[in-house]
Amino acid sequence: MDIKKKQELSEIARRIRIGVVESTNAAGCGHPGGSLSIADVLAWLYFGGEMNVDPKDPRKEDRDRLVLSKGHAAPGLYSALALRGFFPKEDLYTLRKLGSHLQGHPNMHKTPGIDMSTGSLGQGISAACGMAEAAKLDGKDYRVYAILGDGESQEGQVWEAAMFAAHYKLDNLCAILDLNGLQIDGKVSDVMNLEPVDKKFAAFGWHVFTCDAHDLDSVEKAFADARAAKGAPSVIISRSVKGKGVSFMENNAGWHGKATKPEEFEKAMAELNAEVHNG
Protein backbone atom coordinates (compact mmCIF):
# COMPACT_ATOMS: atom_id res chain seq x y z
CA MET A 1 0.00 0.00 0.00
CA ASP A 2 1.41 3.40 -0.83
CA ILE A 3 2.24 5.72 2.01
CA LYS A 4 -0.50 8.21 1.23
CA LYS A 5 -3.25 5.56 1.32
CA LYS A 6 -1.81 4.10 4.48
CA GLN A 7 -1.80 7.52 6.15
CA GLU A 8 -5.37 8.13 5.07
CA LEU A 9 -6.57 4.78 6.37
CA SER A 10 -4.65 5.24 9.63
CA GLU A 11 -6.38 8.55 10.05
CA ILE A 12 -9.76 6.94 9.35
CA ALA A 13 -9.02 4.22 11.92
CA ARG A 14 -8.06 6.89 14.44
CA ARG A 15 -11.33 8.72 13.82
CA ILE A 16 -13.27 5.47 14.14
CA ARG A 17 -11.62 5.00 17.54
CA ILE A 18 -12.50 8.55 18.57
CA GLY A 19 -16.11 7.81 17.62
CA VAL A 20 -16.04 4.67 19.75
CA VAL A 21 -14.72 6.49 22.80
CA GLU A 22 -16.99 9.50 22.35
CA SER A 23 -20.15 7.51 21.72
CA THR A 24 -19.69 5.06 24.58
CA ASN A 25 -18.71 7.92 26.85
CA ALA A 26 -21.89 9.78 25.89
CA ALA A 27 -23.92 6.61 26.44
CA GLY A 28 -22.27 5.92 29.79
CA CYS A 29 -22.00 2.28 28.75
CA GLY A 30 -21.25 0.06 25.76
CA HIS A 31 -18.37 -2.01 24.49
CA PRO A 32 -15.24 -0.01 23.65
CA GLY A 33 -12.62 -2.80 23.93
CA GLY A 34 -13.80 -5.04 21.10
CA SER A 35 -14.75 -2.01 19.00
CA LEU A 36 -11.26 -0.55 19.20
CA SER A 37 -9.69 -3.87 18.23
CA ILE A 38 -11.50 -3.92 14.87
CA ALA A 39 -11.09 -0.24 13.97
CA ASP A 40 -8.31 -0.79 11.41
CA VAL A 41 -10.15 -3.68 9.76
CA LEU A 42 -13.28 -1.50 9.54
CA ALA A 43 -11.19 1.28 7.99
CA TRP A 44 -9.95 -1.18 5.39
CA LEU A 45 -13.42 -2.60 4.68
CA TYR A 46 -15.24 0.72 4.31
CA PHE A 47 -12.47 3.02 3.09
CA GLY A 48 -9.74 0.79 1.65
CA GLY A 49 -11.73 -0.20 -1.43
CA GLU A 50 -12.64 -3.63 -0.08
CA MET A 51 -16.41 -3.29 0.15
CA ASN A 52 -18.78 -2.14 -2.56
CA VAL A 53 -21.26 0.01 -0.64
CA ASP A 54 -23.11 3.23 -1.30
CA PRO A 55 -24.18 5.45 1.61
CA LYS A 56 -26.77 7.08 -0.65
CA ASP A 57 -28.30 3.70 -1.44
CA PRO A 58 -27.61 1.51 1.59
CA ARG A 59 -29.79 -1.34 0.32
CA LYS A 60 -28.61 -1.50 -3.26
CA GLU A 61 -28.91 -5.07 -4.45
CA ASP A 62 -25.38 -5.73 -5.61
CA ARG A 63 -23.72 -4.28 -2.50
CA ASP A 64 -21.28 -6.28 -0.46
CA ARG A 65 -22.77 -7.24 2.90
CA LEU A 66 -21.23 -7.06 6.35
CA VAL A 67 -22.60 -8.93 9.33
CA LEU A 68 -21.16 -7.88 12.66
CA SER A 69 -21.55 -11.28 14.29
CA LYS A 70 -19.83 -9.91 17.40
CA GLY A 71 -22.65 -7.40 17.61
CA HIS A 72 -21.41 -5.78 20.81
CA ALA A 73 -18.73 -4.05 18.72
CA ALA A 74 -21.54 -1.88 17.34
CA PRO A 75 -19.87 1.39 18.41
CA GLY A 76 -16.98 0.57 16.07
CA LEU A 77 -19.25 -0.21 13.14
CA TYR A 78 -21.48 2.82 13.81
CA SER A 79 -18.43 5.04 13.90
CA ALA A 80 -17.20 3.66 10.56
CA LEU A 81 -20.64 3.98 8.96
CA ALA A 82 -21.02 7.57 10.17
CA LEU A 83 -17.61 8.49 8.76
CA ARG A 84 -18.55 6.82 5.47
CA GLY A 85 -21.66 9.01 5.33
CA PHE A 86 -24.45 6.56 6.08
CA PHE A 87 -25.78 8.93 8.75
CA PRO A 88 -24.65 12.12 10.52
CA LYS A 89 -21.69 11.80 12.88
CA GLU A 90 -23.67 13.63 15.56
CA ASP A 91 -25.93 10.58 15.81
CA LEU A 92 -23.06 8.78 17.55
CA TYR A 93 -23.82 10.84 20.65
CA THR A 94 -27.27 9.25 20.82
CA LEU A 95 -25.87 5.71 21.11
CA ARG A 96 -27.98 3.48 23.38
CA LYS A 97 -30.42 6.27 24.21
CA LEU A 98 -34.19 5.89 23.97
CA GLY A 99 -35.38 6.92 20.54
CA SER A 100 -31.95 6.61 18.90
CA HIS A 101 -31.49 4.49 15.79
CA LEU A 102 -28.18 3.40 17.29
CA GLN A 103 -29.24 0.49 19.45
CA GLY A 104 -26.89 -1.21 21.91
CA HIS A 105 -26.47 -3.93 19.29
CA PRO A 106 -26.97 -3.46 15.52
CA ASN A 107 -30.51 -3.24 14.13
CA MET A 108 -30.91 -3.61 10.36
CA HIS A 109 -34.20 -1.74 10.24
CA LYS A 110 -33.17 1.26 12.30
CA THR A 111 -29.64 2.05 11.12
CA PRO A 112 -28.68 2.65 7.47
CA GLY A 113 -25.79 0.44 6.42
CA ILE A 114 -26.53 -2.38 8.86
CA ASP A 115 -27.20 -5.56 6.89
CA MET A 116 -28.22 -7.82 9.75
CA SER A 117 -29.44 -7.37 13.30
CA THR A 118 -27.03 -9.13 15.63
CA GLY A 119 -26.04 -9.20 19.25
CA SER A 120 -26.75 -12.72 20.38
CA LEU A 121 -23.40 -14.37 19.73
CA GLY A 122 -22.95 -17.05 17.10
CA GLN A 123 -25.97 -16.10 15.04
CA GLY A 124 -24.54 -13.54 12.64
CA ILE A 125 -22.20 -15.98 10.91
CA SER A 126 -25.19 -18.18 10.04
CA ALA A 127 -27.04 -15.24 8.51
CA ALA A 128 -23.89 -14.37 6.55
CA CYS A 129 -23.92 -17.95 5.21
CA GLY A 130 -27.53 -17.43 4.10
CA MET A 131 -26.60 -14.20 2.31
CA ALA A 132 -23.67 -15.86 0.58
CA GLU A 133 -25.89 -18.78 -0.42
CA ALA A 134 -28.49 -16.35 -1.81
CA ALA A 135 -25.79 -14.71 -3.95
CA LYS A 136 -24.84 -18.13 -5.31
CA LEU A 137 -28.50 -18.99 -6.03
CA ASP A 138 -29.01 -15.72 -7.86
CA GLY A 139 -25.71 -15.81 -9.71
CA LYS A 140 -24.67 -12.51 -8.12
CA ASP A 141 -21.06 -11.71 -7.38
CA TYR A 142 -21.37 -9.65 -4.21
CA ARG A 143 -19.25 -10.68 -1.25
CA VAL A 144 -20.35 -11.22 2.33
CA TYR A 145 -18.16 -10.34 5.29
CA ALA A 146 -18.75 -11.48 8.84
CA ILE A 147 -16.79 -10.25 11.83
CA LEU A 148 -16.54 -12.87 14.56
CA GLY A 149 -15.16 -12.55 18.05
CA ASP A 150 -12.81 -15.09 19.55
CA GLY A 151 -14.96 -15.41 22.65
CA GLU A 152 -17.96 -15.68 20.36
CA SER A 153 -16.36 -18.65 18.66
CA GLN A 154 -17.03 -20.71 21.77
CA GLU A 155 -20.65 -20.82 20.58
CA GLY A 156 -21.47 -24.11 18.88
CA GLN A 157 -23.46 -22.32 16.20
CA VAL A 158 -20.24 -20.78 14.82
CA TRP A 159 -19.03 -24.28 14.01
CA GLU A 160 -22.39 -25.35 12.61
CA ALA A 161 -22.05 -22.39 10.26
CA ALA A 162 -18.39 -23.24 9.58
CA MET A 163 -19.45 -26.72 8.42
CA PHE A 164 -22.24 -25.26 6.31
CA ALA A 165 -20.08 -22.66 4.57
CA ALA A 166 -17.44 -25.21 3.64
CA HIS A 167 -20.00 -27.82 2.57
CA TYR A 168 -21.59 -25.35 0.16
CA LYS A 169 -18.22 -23.94 -0.95
CA LEU A 170 -19.19 -20.37 -0.09
CA ASP A 171 -16.07 -18.68 -1.46
CA ASN A 172 -17.99 -15.40 -1.54
CA LEU A 173 -17.95 -15.46 2.26
CA CYS A 174 -15.09 -13.94 4.20
CA ALA A 175 -15.09 -14.23 7.97
CA ILE A 176 -12.80 -12.04 10.03
CA LEU A 177 -11.99 -13.53 13.41
CA ASP A 178 -11.02 -10.69 15.73
CA LEU A 179 -8.54 -12.55 17.86
CA ASN A 180 -8.08 -10.09 20.71
CA GLY A 181 -7.62 -12.84 23.26
CA LEU A 182 -10.00 -11.48 25.88
CA GLN A 183 -13.61 -12.01 26.86
CA ILE A 184 -15.72 -10.87 29.80
CA ASP A 185 -14.43 -13.41 32.29
CA GLY A 186 -10.80 -13.00 31.31
CA LYS A 187 -8.38 -14.46 28.79
CA VAL A 188 -9.99 -16.66 26.14
CA SER A 189 -7.23 -19.20 26.77
CA ASP A 190 -8.23 -19.38 30.44
CA VAL A 191 -12.01 -19.18 30.04
CA MET A 192 -12.33 -21.77 27.26
CA ASN A 193 -9.35 -22.21 25.01
CA LEU A 194 -10.03 -21.72 21.31
CA GLU A 195 -6.55 -22.53 19.99
CA PRO A 196 -5.38 -23.74 17.63
CA VAL A 197 -8.18 -21.83 15.90
CA ASP A 198 -6.40 -21.66 12.55
CA LYS A 199 -6.15 -25.43 12.48
CA LYS A 200 -9.80 -25.74 13.53
CA PHE A 201 -11.01 -23.64 10.60
CA ALA A 202 -8.63 -25.44 8.25
CA ALA A 203 -9.99 -28.77 9.47
CA PHE A 204 -13.50 -27.49 8.78
CA GLY A 205 -12.46 -26.90 5.17
CA TRP A 206 -11.83 -23.15 5.15
CA HIS A 207 -9.04 -21.15 3.57
CA VAL A 208 -7.21 -19.62 6.52
CA PHE A 209 -5.25 -16.36 6.42
CA THR A 210 -3.68 -14.43 9.23
CA CYS A 211 -2.98 -10.76 9.69
CA ASP A 212 -1.80 -8.26 12.25
CA ALA A 213 -5.03 -6.35 12.78
CA HIS A 214 -3.20 -3.10 13.39
CA ASP A 215 -0.83 -3.23 10.43
CA LEU A 216 -2.70 -2.04 7.35
CA ASP A 217 -0.26 -3.68 4.92
CA SER A 218 -0.86 -6.98 6.63
CA VAL A 219 -4.65 -6.39 6.60
CA GLU A 220 -4.57 -5.52 2.90
CA LYS A 221 -2.65 -8.66 2.01
CA ALA A 222 -4.94 -10.96 4.00
CA PHE A 223 -8.07 -9.55 2.33
CA ALA A 224 -6.46 -9.80 -1.11
CA ASP A 225 -5.53 -13.43 -0.44
CA ALA A 226 -9.05 -14.17 0.81
CA ARG A 227 -10.60 -12.62 -2.28
CA ALA A 228 -8.39 -14.70 -4.55
CA ALA A 229 -9.10 -17.96 -2.72
CA LYS A 230 -11.76 -20.02 -4.46
CA GLY A 231 -13.76 -23.15 -3.77
CA ALA A 232 -14.14 -22.64 -0.04
CA PRO A 233 -14.92 -19.83 2.41
CA SER A 234 -12.09 -17.78 3.85
CA VAL A 235 -11.36 -16.77 7.39
CA ILE A 236 -8.89 -14.06 8.28
CA ILE A 237 -7.48 -14.60 11.74
CA SER A 238 -6.98 -11.00 12.71
CA ARG A 239 -4.57 -10.85 15.64
CA SER A 240 -5.58 -7.75 17.52
CA VAL A 241 -5.22 -5.89 20.77
CA LYS A 242 -8.43 -5.38 22.69
CA GLY A 243 -8.81 -1.69 23.46
CA LYS A 244 -6.15 -0.77 20.85
CA GLY A 245 -5.30 2.93 20.80
CA VAL A 246 -6.19 3.77 24.39
CA SER A 247 -3.31 2.70 26.65
CA PHE A 248 -5.30 1.87 29.76
CA MET A 249 -7.87 -0.14 27.80
CA GLU A 250 -5.34 -2.22 25.90
CA ASN A 251 -5.26 -5.90 26.80
CA ASN A 252 -7.63 -5.31 29.69
CA ALA A 253 -10.74 -7.47 29.84
CA GLY A 254 -12.30 -4.92 32.18
CA TRP A 255 -12.86 -2.63 29.20
CA HIS A 256 -14.99 -5.16 27.36
CA GLY A 257 -18.24 -3.56 28.35
CA LYS A 258 -17.93 -0.27 30.19
CA ALA A 259 -17.60 3.39 29.33
CA THR A 260 -15.07 5.96 30.46
CA LYS A 261 -15.41 8.14 33.52
CA PRO A 262 -14.75 11.88 32.85
CA GLU A 263 -11.01 11.79 33.63
CA GLU A 264 -10.59 8.55 31.71
CA PHE A 265 -12.40 10.07 28.76
CA GLU A 266 -10.04 13.05 28.76
CA LYS A 267 -7.02 10.77 28.86
CA ALA A 268 -8.35 8.51 26.09
CA MET A 269 -9.13 11.47 23.86
CA ALA A 270 -5.74 13.04 24.56
CA GLU A 271 -4.04 9.82 23.50
CA LEU A 272 -6.10 9.43 20.34
CA ASN A 273 -5.59 13.08 19.42
CA ALA A 274 -1.85 12.88 20.11
CA GLU A 275 -1.63 9.95 17.70
CA VAL A 276 -2.32 12.22 14.73
CA HIS A 277 0.44 14.65 15.65
CA ASN A 278 2.94 11.87 16.19
CA GLY A 279 1.79 9.86 13.19
Added chain:
Amino acid sequence: MADKKATREALGDELTALGAVREDLVVLTADLADATRVEYFRHKYPERFIECGIAEGNMIGVAAGLAASGKVAVASSFAMFAAGRAFEQIRNSVGYTELNVKITATHAGVSVGEDGASHQCNEDIALMRTIPGMTVINPADYTEARAALRAAVEMQGPCYLRFGRSAVPDMSAEDANYSFEIGKGRVLSEGKDVTVIASGITVGMALEAKELLKADGIDAEIINIHTIKPLDKELVCASARKTGCVVTAEEHNVIGGLGSAVAEALSEGCPTVMRRVGVQDVWGASGSAGELLDHYGISASNIAAVAKEALAAKKG
Protein backbone atom coordinates in the same frame (compact mmCIF):
# COMPACT_ATOMS: atom_id res chain seq x y z
CA MET B 1 -66.27 -39.70 6.63
CA ALA B 2 -63.67 -37.43 5.11
CA ASP B 3 -60.43 -38.89 3.78
CA LYS B 4 -57.63 -39.03 6.31
CA LYS B 5 -54.29 -37.39 5.61
CA ALA B 6 -51.55 -35.96 7.80
CA THR B 7 -51.10 -32.20 7.67
CA ARG B 8 -47.38 -32.73 7.02
CA GLU B 9 -48.39 -34.12 3.63
CA ALA B 10 -49.87 -30.70 2.91
CA LEU B 11 -46.51 -29.12 3.74
CA GLY B 12 -44.74 -31.18 1.09
CA ASP B 13 -47.50 -30.89 -1.50
CA GLU B 14 -48.15 -27.18 -1.14
CA LEU B 15 -44.46 -26.24 -1.10
CA THR B 16 -44.05 -28.15 -4.33
CA ALA B 17 -47.03 -26.37 -5.86
CA LEU B 18 -45.79 -22.97 -4.67
CA GLY B 19 -42.34 -23.72 -6.05
CA ALA B 20 -43.73 -23.50 -9.56
CA VAL B 21 -45.07 -19.97 -9.11
CA ARG B 22 -42.68 -18.56 -6.51
CA GLU B 23 -39.13 -18.55 -7.80
CA ASP B 24 -38.03 -16.78 -4.63
CA LEU B 25 -39.06 -19.75 -2.47
CA VAL B 26 -36.18 -21.60 -0.80
CA VAL B 27 -36.74 -24.58 1.49
CA LEU B 28 -34.38 -25.71 4.24
CA THR B 29 -34.22 -28.86 6.29
CA ALA B 30 -32.10 -30.20 9.13
CA ASP B 31 -31.86 -33.87 8.15
CA LEU B 32 -35.62 -34.40 8.25
CA ALA B 33 -36.61 -33.92 4.63
CA ASP B 34 -38.48 -37.19 4.40
CA ALA B 35 -40.32 -37.10 7.72
CA THR B 36 -41.44 -33.50 7.25
CA ARG B 37 -42.35 -34.23 3.61
CA VAL B 38 -40.36 -31.24 2.29
CA GLU B 39 -38.63 -34.00 0.35
CA TYR B 40 -41.36 -33.51 -2.27
CA PHE B 41 -40.04 -30.00 -2.89
CA ARG B 42 -36.44 -31.21 -3.02
CA HIS B 43 -37.41 -33.75 -5.64
CA LYS B 44 -38.86 -31.07 -7.92
CA TYR B 45 -36.60 -28.11 -7.07
CA PRO B 46 -33.26 -29.44 -5.82
CA GLU B 47 -31.49 -26.18 -6.64
CA ARG B 48 -33.70 -24.28 -4.21
CA PHE B 49 -33.49 -26.83 -1.46
CA ILE B 50 -30.84 -26.50 1.24
CA GLU B 51 -29.91 -29.41 3.45
CA CYS B 52 -28.41 -28.02 6.65
CA GLY B 53 -27.61 -31.24 8.48
CA ILE B 54 -28.51 -31.69 12.13
CA ALA B 55 -27.89 -28.07 13.06
CA GLU B 56 -31.20 -26.29 13.59
CA GLY B 57 -29.75 -23.11 15.04
CA ASN B 58 -27.61 -22.58 11.97
CA MET B 59 -30.53 -23.48 9.69
CA ILE B 60 -32.63 -20.68 11.17
CA GLY B 61 -29.76 -18.23 10.76
CA VAL B 62 -29.16 -19.28 7.16
CA ALA B 63 -32.89 -18.86 6.51
CA ALA B 64 -32.67 -15.35 7.96
CA GLY B 65 -29.73 -14.51 5.70
CA LEU B 66 -31.58 -15.82 2.65
CA ALA B 67 -34.64 -13.77 3.60
CA ALA B 68 -32.46 -10.69 4.12
CA SER B 69 -31.36 -11.22 0.52
CA GLY B 70 -34.87 -11.29 -0.92
CA LYS B 71 -35.87 -14.94 -0.57
CA VAL B 72 -38.91 -16.42 1.09
CA ALA B 73 -37.16 -18.94 3.31
CA VAL B 74 -39.10 -21.93 4.60
CA ALA B 75 -37.22 -23.68 7.40
CA SER B 76 -38.53 -27.08 8.37
CA SER B 77 -37.96 -29.45 11.26
CA PHE B 78 -39.86 -31.17 14.04
CA ALA B 79 -41.62 -28.75 16.39
CA MET B 80 -39.30 -29.79 19.20
CA PHE B 81 -36.14 -28.80 17.35
CA ALA B 82 -37.53 -25.77 15.51
CA ALA B 83 -39.49 -23.92 18.19
CA GLY B 84 -37.68 -25.64 21.05
CA ARG B 85 -34.02 -25.99 20.25
CA ALA B 86 -33.80 -23.01 17.92
CA PHE B 87 -36.08 -20.72 19.93
CA GLU B 88 -33.47 -18.07 20.50
CA GLN B 89 -32.33 -18.10 16.89
CA ILE B 90 -35.95 -17.68 15.83
CA ARG B 91 -36.43 -14.89 18.34
CA ASN B 92 -33.32 -12.91 17.45
CA SER B 93 -32.51 -13.77 13.82
CA VAL B 94 -36.10 -14.04 12.53
CA GLY B 95 -38.47 -12.33 14.97
CA TYR B 96 -36.45 -9.25 15.86
CA THR B 97 -35.33 -8.86 12.26
CA GLU B 98 -38.94 -9.18 10.97
CA LEU B 99 -37.54 -11.27 8.13
CA ASN B 100 -39.58 -13.28 5.68
CA VAL B 101 -38.90 -16.68 7.20
CA LYS B 102 -41.61 -19.30 7.58
CA ILE B 103 -40.93 -21.90 10.22
CA THR B 104 -42.76 -25.07 9.34
CA ALA B 105 -42.78 -27.51 12.22
CA THR B 106 -44.10 -31.03 11.95
CA HIS B 107 -44.48 -33.81 14.51
CA ALA B 108 -45.99 -31.49 17.09
CA GLY B 109 -47.75 -32.71 20.21
CA VAL B 110 -48.18 -36.15 21.76
CA SER B 111 -49.49 -37.66 18.52
CA VAL B 112 -45.83 -38.05 17.50
CA GLY B 113 -46.40 -41.35 19.29
CA GLU B 114 -43.79 -43.99 20.01
CA ASP B 115 -40.74 -41.67 20.00
CA GLY B 116 -41.91 -40.44 23.39
CA ALA B 117 -41.63 -37.29 25.46
CA SER B 118 -38.25 -36.12 24.14
CA HIS B 119 -39.84 -35.61 20.71
CA GLN B 120 -43.37 -34.58 21.73
CA CYS B 121 -43.37 -30.82 21.67
CA ASN B 122 -46.24 -29.45 23.76
CA GLU B 123 -44.64 -26.04 24.21
CA ASP B 124 -44.10 -24.67 20.71
CA ILE B 125 -47.17 -22.49 20.50
CA ALA B 126 -46.42 -20.97 23.89
CA LEU B 127 -42.86 -20.19 22.83
CA MET B 128 -43.72 -18.82 19.42
CA ARG B 129 -46.58 -16.61 20.48
CA THR B 130 -44.40 -14.64 22.90
CA ILE B 131 -42.28 -13.39 20.00
CA PRO B 132 -43.48 -9.92 18.92
CA GLY B 133 -44.78 -9.92 15.35
CA MET B 134 -44.78 -13.71 15.00
CA THR B 135 -47.88 -15.16 13.33
CA VAL B 136 -48.75 -18.61 14.71
CA ILE B 137 -50.92 -20.99 12.71
CA ASN B 138 -52.08 -24.48 13.64
CA PRO B 139 -54.12 -25.89 10.75
CA ALA B 140 -56.75 -28.55 11.35
CA ASP B 141 -56.50 -30.75 8.29
CA TYR B 142 -54.81 -31.27 4.94
CA THR B 143 -56.82 -28.71 2.97
CA GLU B 144 -56.51 -26.09 5.67
CA ALA B 145 -52.79 -26.76 6.03
CA ARG B 146 -52.25 -26.11 2.32
CA ALA B 147 -54.30 -22.91 2.47
CA ALA B 148 -52.43 -21.78 5.59
CA LEU B 149 -49.04 -22.35 4.00
CA ARG B 150 -50.10 -20.49 0.88
CA ALA B 151 -51.26 -17.54 2.97
CA ALA B 152 -48.08 -17.63 5.05
CA VAL B 153 -45.90 -17.46 1.97
CA GLU B 154 -47.99 -14.59 0.62
CA MET B 155 -47.75 -12.55 3.80
CA GLN B 156 -44.65 -10.54 4.63
CA GLY B 157 -42.76 -11.42 7.79
CA PRO B 158 -42.16 -14.26 10.21
CA CYS B 159 -44.70 -17.04 10.58
CA TYR B 160 -44.75 -20.30 12.53
CA LEU B 161 -46.86 -23.14 11.19
CA ARG B 162 -47.55 -26.34 13.09
CA PHE B 163 -48.17 -29.63 11.34
CA GLY B 164 -48.99 -33.05 12.69
CA ARG B 165 -47.56 -36.48 12.03
CA SER B 166 -50.79 -38.47 12.21
CA ALA B 167 -53.47 -38.71 9.57
CA VAL B 168 -56.60 -36.69 10.37
CA PRO B 169 -59.90 -36.38 8.46
CA ASP B 170 -59.75 -33.74 5.75
CA MET B 171 -63.01 -32.04 6.74
CA SER B 172 -62.24 -28.78 4.96
CA ALA B 173 -62.08 -30.59 1.61
CA GLU B 174 -65.77 -31.41 2.01
CA ASP B 175 -66.75 -27.87 2.94
CA ALA B 176 -67.98 -26.15 -0.21
CA ASN B 177 -67.69 -22.76 1.52
CA TYR B 178 -64.17 -23.31 2.82
CA SER B 179 -61.99 -20.23 2.95
CA PHE B 180 -58.87 -19.38 4.86
CA GLU B 181 -57.79 -16.04 6.19
CA ILE B 182 -54.97 -15.55 8.67
CA GLY B 183 -56.38 -14.36 11.98
CA LYS B 184 -59.99 -15.26 11.19
CA GLY B 185 -61.51 -18.08 13.20
CA ARG B 186 -64.19 -20.23 11.66
CA VAL B 187 -67.51 -21.17 13.22
CA LEU B 188 -67.93 -24.75 12.05
CA SER B 189 -71.22 -25.37 13.78
CA GLU B 190 -73.45 -22.93 15.62
CA GLY B 191 -74.82 -23.63 19.07
CA LYS B 192 -76.17 -21.79 22.09
CA ASP B 193 -75.20 -23.69 25.25
CA VAL B 194 -71.41 -23.96 25.25
CA THR B 195 -68.58 -22.86 22.97
CA VAL B 196 -65.87 -25.36 22.09
CA ILE B 197 -62.77 -23.72 20.64
CA ALA B 198 -60.41 -26.13 18.94
CA SER B 199 -57.23 -25.92 16.89
CA GLY B 200 -55.32 -28.41 14.78
CA ILE B 201 -56.01 -32.07 15.50
CA THR B 202 -58.72 -31.26 18.06
CA VAL B 203 -61.03 -29.63 15.52
CA GLY B 204 -62.31 -32.97 14.27
CA MET B 205 -62.68 -34.15 17.86
CA ALA B 206 -64.70 -31.06 18.74
CA LEU B 207 -67.12 -31.79 15.92
CA GLU B 208 -67.51 -35.33 17.22
CA ALA B 209 -68.04 -33.96 20.74
CA LYS B 210 -70.86 -31.83 19.36
CA GLU B 211 -72.72 -35.00 18.40
CA LEU B 212 -72.07 -36.57 21.81
CA LEU B 213 -73.39 -33.48 23.54
CA LYS B 214 -76.40 -33.31 21.25
CA ALA B 215 -77.43 -36.75 22.51
CA ASP B 216 -77.61 -35.17 25.97
CA GLY B 217 -79.61 -32.24 24.70
CA ILE B 218 -76.67 -29.83 24.76
CA ASP B 219 -76.21 -27.50 21.81
CA ALA B 220 -72.50 -26.76 21.40
CA GLU B 221 -70.94 -24.13 19.15
CA ILE B 222 -67.75 -25.35 17.51
CA ILE B 223 -65.07 -22.88 16.49
CA ASN B 224 -61.83 -23.61 14.64
CA ILE B 225 -59.10 -21.21 15.69
CA HIS B 226 -56.37 -22.02 13.17
CA THR B 227 -54.52 -18.79 13.84
CA ILE B 228 -53.53 -18.62 17.48
CA LYS B 229 -51.73 -15.35 16.93
CA PRO B 230 -53.17 -12.93 16.06
CA LEU B 231 -56.17 -14.42 17.83
CA ASP B 232 -59.65 -13.68 16.51
CA LYS B 233 -60.72 -12.09 19.79
CA GLU B 234 -63.88 -10.69 18.31
CA LEU B 235 -65.16 -14.11 17.33
CA VAL B 236 -64.09 -15.68 20.63
CA CYS B 237 -65.84 -13.00 22.68
CA ALA B 238 -68.96 -12.94 20.51
CA SER B 239 -69.41 -16.68 20.94
CA ALA B 240 -68.62 -16.51 24.67
CA ARG B 241 -71.27 -13.81 25.14
CA LYS B 242 -73.76 -15.95 23.31
CA THR B 243 -73.18 -19.27 25.11
CA GLY B 244 -71.84 -18.08 28.46
CA CYS B 245 -69.21 -20.79 28.76
CA VAL B 246 -66.15 -21.84 26.79
CA VAL B 247 -64.02 -24.97 26.48
CA THR B 248 -60.71 -24.95 24.64
CA ALA B 249 -59.19 -28.11 23.23
CA GLU B 250 -55.58 -28.38 22.13
CA GLU B 251 -52.79 -30.86 21.64
CA HIS B 252 -50.38 -28.75 23.64
CA ASN B 253 -49.66 -27.93 27.24
CA VAL B 254 -52.66 -26.03 28.62
CA ILE B 255 -50.10 -23.47 29.77
CA GLY B 256 -49.27 -21.00 27.05
CA GLY B 257 -51.18 -22.34 24.09
CA LEU B 258 -54.69 -21.95 22.70
CA GLY B 259 -56.32 -22.24 26.14
CA SER B 260 -54.12 -19.49 27.51
CA ALA B 261 -54.66 -17.26 24.48
CA VAL B 262 -58.42 -17.64 24.76
CA ALA B 263 -58.33 -17.14 28.54
CA GLU B 264 -56.40 -13.90 28.06
CA ALA B 265 -58.90 -12.68 25.49
CA LEU B 266 -61.90 -13.63 27.60
CA SER B 267 -60.63 -12.32 30.91
CA GLU B 268 -59.93 -8.92 29.36
CA GLY B 269 -62.79 -8.77 26.89
CA CYS B 270 -65.71 -10.66 28.38
CA PRO B 271 -65.02 -12.74 31.51
CA THR B 272 -66.62 -16.12 30.96
CA VAL B 273 -66.60 -19.51 32.66
CA MET B 274 -64.02 -21.63 30.88
CA ARG B 275 -62.22 -24.98 30.97
CA ARG B 276 -59.15 -26.15 29.09
CA VAL B 277 -58.66 -29.56 27.50
CA GLY B 278 -55.06 -30.36 26.64
CA VAL B 279 -51.87 -31.74 28.13
CA GLN B 280 -52.19 -30.84 31.81
CA ASP B 281 -48.62 -29.67 32.37
CA VAL B 282 -47.20 -33.19 32.35
CA TRP B 283 -44.67 -35.01 30.15
CA GLY B 284 -45.56 -37.13 27.15
CA ALA B 285 -44.76 -40.83 26.87
CA SER B 286 -44.30 -43.58 24.31
CA GLY B 287 -47.36 -45.22 22.84
CA SER B 288 -49.48 -45.12 19.74
CA ALA B 289 -50.83 -41.71 18.76
CA GLY B 290 -54.42 -42.75 19.41
CA GLU B 291 -53.64 -44.22 22.82
CA LEU B 292 -51.68 -41.15 23.84
CA LEU B 293 -54.35 -38.68 22.78
CA ASP B 294 -56.90 -40.65 24.84
CA HIS B 295 -54.49 -40.93 27.74
CA TYR B 296 -54.02 -37.16 27.91
CA GLY B 297 -57.74 -36.50 27.53
CA ILE B 298 -57.40 -35.08 24.05
CA SER B 299 -60.49 -36.81 22.70
CA ALA B 300 -64.07 -36.16 21.67
CA SER B 301 -65.39 -37.90 24.79
CA ASN B 302 -63.27 -35.81 27.15
CA ILE B 303 -64.11 -32.58 25.32
CA ALA B 304 -67.79 -33.48 25.77
CA ALA B 305 -67.27 -34.31 29.45
CA VAL B 306 -65.39 -31.07 30.10
CA ALA B 307 -68.06 -29.14 28.20
CA LYS B 308 -70.64 -30.51 30.62
CA GLU B 309 -68.46 -29.38 33.54
CA ALA B 310 -68.25 -25.91 32.08
CA LEU B 311 -71.97 -25.86 31.54
CA ALA B 312 -72.57 -26.92 35.15
CA ALA B 313 -70.20 -24.22 36.38
CA LYS B 314 -72.08 -21.64 34.32
CA LYS B 315 -75.37 -22.65 35.88
CA GLY B 316 -73.49 -22.57 39.22
